[in-house]
Amino acid sequence: MKTITLNISDLSLHQQTAKELIEFAQGEKVFLFDAPMGAGKTTFIKSLCHYLGVTDTMSSPTYSIVNEYDTNTKTKIYHFDLYRLKSSDELFEIGFEDYLSSDNYLFIEWPELAIPFLDSFLRIIINTENNNRYLRAEIIKNS
Secondary structure, three states, X not given: OOXXXXXXXXXXXXXXXXXXXXXXXXXXXXXXXXXXXXXXXXXXXXXXHHHOOEOOOOOOOOOXXXXXXXXXXXXXXXXXXXXXXXXXXXXXXXXXXXXHOOOOEEEEEOOOOOHHHOOEEEEEEEEEEOOEEEEEEEEEEOO
């Protein structure tokens, strides 16, 4: 299994890390973020969005569940926070299958409910070690 580990301890590293992560993903557009509350998931997703050319103001989708961002290309980015969802039924009530078939980037925080419905994805784990933050990513194929 191919993995990559990147240092995201300082915000000045995020743009280069975002570039490396997109290249590592090899066209995979579903990114699942696994990290405890306050680990920097949303902050790093904002860096990814900036790298991908988002032209909108970005914010956490904690209450809206999903935010849609336009880019300076025709690509859209959907940023999910599934923390408040309790069942896969709620996932489908927000039209999750439509987002999956859109061929746009999906960045998903608290992704446990979504995993059974995904054929492949980039799993991203953020860890803190010795006052530094590291992002470890691996491409997962369920099919």
